[in-house]
Amino acid sequence: MERSDRSIEVELIVHAIHLKYGYDFRDYSRAAIQRRLLLRLQKEGLANLAELQHRIIHQPEFFARILTDFSINVTEMFRDPEFYQGLKGQVFPELARRRHLKVWHAGCGSGEEVFSLAILFMEAGLYQRTQFYATDINREVLARARRGEIPFKDLRKYSANYLAVGGEQSLADYLDISHGEATIRPDLLANILFSDHNLVHDQVFGEMDLILCRNVLIYFNRNLQNRVLDLFRESLTPGGYLCLGMKESLYFADPGNDLVEVVPAVSIYQRKP
Amino acid sequence: MSNRRPDLSQPRHAVVIGTSAGGVEALSRLLAVLPASFSWPVLVVIHLDKNRQSQLARALNHRCSLPVKEADNMEPIIPGTVYLAPPNYHLLVDDTLHLALAVDDPVSFSRPSVDVLFESAADVFRENLIGVILTGANADGARGLAAVKAMGGTTIVQTPATASFRGMPEAALATGGADHVLPLAEIAPLLIRLHGAE
Structure with a gap:
C-alpha cells in the first residue's frame, strides 16, 4: 500500500529528532507517534507538520514538549x-x-x-x-x-x-x-x-x-x-x-x-x- | 507515481465499526450476516466493562462465519477477520497494516475510543475505508466518522430512531454527515454489496 503524505512527514520528523537530539524513536509504534504529534500540532495551533518539524529542529525548548508527549506517562498507582x-x-x-x-x-x-x-x-x-x-x-x-x-x-x-x-x-x-x-x-x-x-x-x-x-x-x-x-x-x-x-x-x-x-x-x- | 507492485496478501480495504450502549446485540446481529467470503478486515471498538469483553470475542466467534478475536498488539491485519479492541486499550492501525494498542488517555471519555480507531484507520485506508456507527449513548465516534469522510471513505450510520440508544448515531450525523443512514438489518447487506462491487 502506498504511504500517505502524512506518514512520510511523520517519518521525517522522527529522523530529524534522531539527528538533532539523539533520541531514537524510529522503532516506536508509528501510529502512536503520529497521533501524539497531531495532538501537539492542534494544541499549539500550528498549520501543518512541516511547521511542527521546523519548531522541533530550531527550538530545543519546544522539543522538550514533544519529548514529554512521546514518553509514556500514563500511569497510576496499583494499575491493574x-x-x-x-x-x-x-x-x-x-x-x-x-x-x-x-x-x-x-x-x-x-x-x-x-x-x-x-x-x-x-x-x-x-x-x-x-x-x-x-x-x-x-x-x-x-x-x-x-x-x-x-x-x-x-x-x-x-x-x-x-x-x-x-x-x-x-x-x-x-x-x-x-x-x-x-x-x-x-x-x-x-x-x-x-x-x-x-x-x-x-x-x-x-x-x-x-x-x-x-x-x-x-x-x-x-x-x-x-x-x-x-x-x-x-x-x-x-x-x-x-x-x-x-x-x-x-x-x-x-x-x-x-x-x-x-x-x-x-x-x-x-x-x- | 509509485511503481511498487501491490502486495495482495495485505488488505486494501477495511471496515471500522463503533458502538456503545446496546452494541453487543447490534454487533452480533450485524456480524452474523457477513459470509465467510467477506474478505475485508473488520475493526471494532465497543465500550464495555472489562470482563464482558473477553467473553464477547468468544461468543461472537461462535455465532459468525468470520473469525472474531480480540486484537493483539502489533499483529498484522488479516483479511476476513474481525478484531475487537481490548478493554482499556485504544486500537490503532499502523501504516505497515499492523494493529497497535495504546494506553494513552481516554478520548471522548472512552478507552478504547471510536474516534482514535476511526482517525488512524482513515489515515491508512483513506478512500478504501468504510466507517459504521451503531447504537450508543455518547458522542464518541462523531469526530472519527468525520475523519473517515474527509479522507474519502464511505460512512454509514444506523438510523437513530431504530437504535436502542440514539445518542451516538445522532452525534455522528450532526458532525460527520453520512453517506448512508440505515436500519441495522440493512447495514450488513450494504457492506456485502460494496464488497462485491470491488
Whole structure:
C-alpha cells in the first residue's frame, strides 16, 4: 500500500529528532507517534507538520514538549489490581527467601507504580532489604517522581485500586497530605534510586530479582521489543522475575529465551533458575 | 507515481465499526450476516466493562462465519477477520497494516475510543475505508466518522430512531454527515454489496 503524505512527514520528523537530539524513536509504534504529534500540532495551533518539524529542529525548548508527549506517562498507582495480587500471592513468597533484593522499574514515568511496589514490599516485610532502581528517558517526569508527588485528583482512584489489591491499611497511611498536596512518605522513597536510562540504546542493568516494565513495550515495534526483552533477560538474575503489561504477553518469538510464564493472566515471567 | 507492485496478501480495504450502549446485540446481529467470503478486515471498538469483553470475542466467534478475536498488539491485519479492541486499550492501525494498542488517555471519555480507531484507520485506508456507527449513548465516534469522510471513505450510520440508544448515531450525523443512514438489518447487506462491487 502506498504511504500517505502524512506518514512520510511523520517519518521525517522522527529522523530529524534522531539527528538533532539523539533520541531514537524510529522503532516506536508509528501510529502512536503520529497521533501524539497531531495532538501537539492542534494544541499549539500550528498549520501543518512541516511547521511542527521546523519548531522541533530550531527550538530545543519546544522539543522538550514533544519529548514529554512521546514518553509514556500514563500511569497510576496499583494499575491493574489483579497484577499486584498475582505478584503478592505468587512472587513475594519466593522473594522472601532471598537476603538482598534488587528491583528495576523501567519506564517509571512519574513513579506511581514504583511507589505502589514500595508500599507492598513494606507490607510484606521485604522493603528494608530491597534497592529499587526506577528509570525513565524523561528527566522532567523523573524530577517529579523524586519528589514523590501524587496528584490530589487521583487519590480516590488510587485508594480504590489499593483496596482491590487487598491492601492492609488505608492508602493515606503511606502519604503525607497537607495544603492540598500529597507526597509519598520519605521512608518509602529512601530505597528508590531514580535515574535516566533509555531502553533503546542504554546498557544492561545487572542482577535484578524483579524487573517491572508495563505498557512500555506496547509502543515499540517487534524488532525493538525483542531487543529490549534481551536486555531485560540479561539484567535478570537466574530465577528473577519480569513483569510486563497485560497485553504484552505474546512477544517471545525468540526461541532461545529462557523466560517462563509463571502467572499467565497477568504477564509475570521468570527466568529459569 | 509509485511503481511498487501491490502486495495482495495485505488488505486494501477495511471496515471500522463503533458502538456503545446496546452494541453487543447490534454487533452480533450485524456480524452474523457477513459470509465467510467477506474478505475485508473488520475493526471494532465497543465500550464495555472489562470482563464482558473477553467473553464477547468468544461468543461472537461462535455465532459468525468470520473469525472474531480480540486484537493483539502489533499483529498484522488479516483479511476476513474481525478484531475487537481490548478493554482499556485504544486500537490503532499502523501504516505497515499492523494493529497497535495504546494506553494513552481516554478520548471522548472512552478507552478504547471510536474516534482514535476511526482517525488512524482513515489515515491508512483513506478512500478504501468504510466507517459504521451503531447504537450508543455518547458522542464518541462523531469526530472519527468525520475523519473517515474527509479522507474519502464511505460512512454509514444506523438510523437513530431504530437504535436502542440514539445518542451516538445522532452525534455522528450532526458532525460527520453520512453517506448512508440505515436500519441495522440493512447495514450488513450494504457492506456485502460494496464488497462485491470491488
